[in-house]
Amino acid sequence: MGEVVITGAGTLSPAGIGASALWSALTEFDRSLFTPRRAAPGDRVWDAGLEARVPRFEPARWIEARLALQTDIATQYALCATSLALAQAGIDSRCAQPFETGVFIASAAGGFEFTLAEFGNLWRKGARAVSVYESFAWFYAAHNGQASIRHGVKGDGLTFVGESPAGLDGLAAAVSAIQAGLGRAICGGMDACRDPWSWQALVQSGLVTRRENPDRAYLPFTTDAAGFIPADGGTILVLESAEGAAARGVEPLGSIKGHASGFSPFGSNDDSLSDIIRSALEAARTPACEIDLIMADGQANPIADDAETDALSSLFGRSGHPPVACPKARFGRMLSGGGTTDLLLGLLSARTGVIPGTYSDTDLSSRTDLAIVRRTTRGRRLRTVLVLARDSHGLASALVATTNQPRRRPT
Amino acid sequence: MNATSQVVRQPLDVAITGLGVVAPGRPGREGFWETIISGRSVVRTITLFDPTGFRSQVAGECDLDLASLGLSLADLRRLDRAAVLALTAAREAMADAALPTGIPRRRVGVVLGSAVGCASSLEREFRLATDDGRRPDIADCAFNRDMWEYVAPVGIAAEVANAVGARGVVRLVSDGCTSGLDAIATGARLVRSGQADVVIAGGADAPVTPIVAASFDAIHATTPANAEPSAASRPFDRDRRGFVLAEGSAMVVLESAERAKQRGAPAYCLVQGAATRMNAFHMTGLREDGAELSAAITAALEEADVAASEVSYVNAHGSGTVKNDRHETSAIKRALGRHAYTVPISSIKSTIGHSLGAIGAIEIAASALAIRRGVVPPTANLDHPDQFCDLDYVPQLARSTHLSRVLSTASGFGGFQSAMVLAEA
Secondary structure (H helix, E strand, O other): OOOEEEEEEEEEEOOEEOHHHHHHHHHHOOOOOOEEOOOOOOOOOOOOOEEEOOOOOOHHHHOOHHHHHOOOHHHHHHHHHHHHHHHHHOOOOOOOOHHHEEEEEEEOOOOHHHHHHHHHHHHHHOHHHOOOOHHHHOOOOHHHHHHHHHHOOOOOEOOEEOOHHHHHHHHHHHHHHHHOOOOEEEEEEEEOOOOHHHHHHHHHOOOEOOOOOHHHOOOOOEOOOOOEOEEOEEEEEEEEEHHHHHHHOOOOOEEEEEEEEEEOOOOOOOOHHHHHHHHHHHHOOOOHHHOOEEEOOOOOOHHHHHHHHHHHHHHHOOOOOOEEEOOHHHHOEEOOOHHHHHHHHHHHHHHHOOEOOOOOOOOOOEOOOOEEOOOOEOOOOOOEEEEEEEOOOOEEEEEEEEOOOOOOOOO | OOOOOOOOOOOOOEEEEEEEEEOOOOOHHHHHHHHHHHOOOOOEEOOOOOOOOOOOOEEEOOOOOHHHHOOOHHHHHHOOHHHHHHHHHHHHHHHHHOOOOOOOHHHEEEEEEOOOOOHHHHHHHHHHHHOOOOOOOOOOOOOOOOHHHHHOOOHHHHHHHHHHOOOOOEEEEOOHHHHHHHHHHHHHHHHHOOOOOEEEEEEEEOOOOHHHHHHHHHOOOEOOOOOOHHHOOOOOEOOOOOEOEEOEEEEEEEEEHHHHHHOOOOOOEEEEEEEEEEOOOOOOOOOOOOHHHHHHHHHHHHHHOOOHHHOOEEEOOOOOOHHHHHHHHHHHHHHHHHHHHOOOEEOOHHHHOEOOOOHHHHHHHHHHHHHHHOEEOOEOOOOOEOOOOOOOOOEOOOEEOOOOEEEEEEEEOOOEEEEEEEEOO
């Protein structure tokens, strides 16, 4: 199978717009990016806790006014990130050869904020008050449809729905399509969880911490783990064949080596999670001892964290633990875009030798034997990264990527 | 590279060895087949909610015998209707496949397609929390602790995985109205690539809810022909006025042709090729030339290594909108050339309605049954063909004929255009 590389990335995160904003925030400062949750008027139930929103996002700066009118904020994020990724890849905004490019952007919640407003219109004013855009703005496929139209993409299209694993699974489908002859692919995941219903739904699920100290709130792999903080945003990537990138004279960010996914429900007490990781290593033809960095899932749920610890220990214990990073503990847990954001951060670590720290407070003691990177470390020689992503149902994906290119700064 | 050269030119060779269907009309797989070959529509006035005030008031609804599903009361309260449909179809498909014991659970996957996920549960929770919208905010409501399952509906696929004991790849595909077909294509590729030995794949949607109905009302996509529900959906007919919303699910059991043969499982058919192309045109509109759907058909035929002239039946998307019927007719002509004028083409949507993300899988089930039984289901309600739809759409009456290669097409909001080629085993 031909080598598939990443040539462009666009990230929206609680640090702002662009991968460099997130990378700088994580590597130049040792603090978290959480802020007190801003309650909407009357939202008395969810006025406590922390949130992680994309700051200062102005749709008019990134997309046409008519498009802003017919899209949910999550789709607007996705379109912004896609533009950034295409620009970094050096690809024209309008595809010159439309059937050569495909779209594989995942989504967890689609355009739910848009739909909430339409629920209100329907039940307060009647069926005729529902927006003409509702029939597609809500769609989980809205990111792919709008990206296809905006950039003239007519190749393959596929939308996986779900949290972090869905983004990596979409990336893997894109890799397969490229290996089957597709020229390039736009993939990744993007969500917003700003609306009070999504927020409260996550809180009610018991997955979200209600702690209010930003530096001691989201604490994966610790005895104080009490849930995560959901984050807006995600990362869109441009993939293409290594030959295609070389022919265009584009320097890749990294190369996809292998991927596997599966179902490992919490509390299943089996080796299904380690099987998934092992399958990814086998697909990548990479022995465990060649993994230089693990980007952990880190839900900060004791059962999930224990399962992840056990799986990693069973595979890496004998070969010596590579460093395990979980920087999302400082910017929040993205939904469908979490896996591709971790992948991008891992590759940036491999390119720069800098691993962003997991916690801003170093007093915490890990209850695991994982080599958690607590504070940002520099000067590491890294090349190959394992990314692990799980969701609240137990769906899991593992992906191996590598870089052997000269260092460059993120854009 | 052109539009059609980006496929692996080796057929997928994945067998369908089990089928389960929940659709409007008679229950189960056999009931479904009797319904779609009858030539009589089972569309009716909506009963799942009060449609007064809606432009379109007809739908294809499933009459579920909830007591026979084997689900606890707690499960029935917790699960979205789409999940109940999916579980019912998956159970029938698994029984039909009669898989041997001992398949490692890690080698069994689930891929489900759904366009609107848990729409009915989301709307129910909104209505409860806001007193049917009368409250200005939702501050003091007691939220359902399963609400996140409804917002991010991948849990439907996880429910099916738990029910069938799968621990392999589990995915939810949401490509609008091509979701079901695309999910089966995704499942077939998992088998073909060796990532799974068995995949339970299909689609499920339960969109007969006020918010979904209103959203299609708003763009006049659904028919306002409410007076005679059974005549409301009229694909390729000059008097058609839009599609009819419906619900349902179909699940298939996929395994390699070789594996099916080894265990002596009679396959309904083989999945030989599939492709999706985006139209980069409009979220709901279609170009009349059908270029992108044609590209998807050609790519699917190339992967299947099937010549256009070998297609013996086209199970069309045939939604019954003017735009779709003309777009699809053009696409079939572009892709099949002169053969388009002789191959039988039909749409089952006039009989059971359009169940969004489920219908692509239901149409694959119909195609698989058509191959096994050598019968082309008819296009009900096709009385006066549109002058721009000048192909053989098998009006009214089922037709007996040997079917060796069947093409199924699907078109979805967002610009998704999909095709799948099935072959007799």
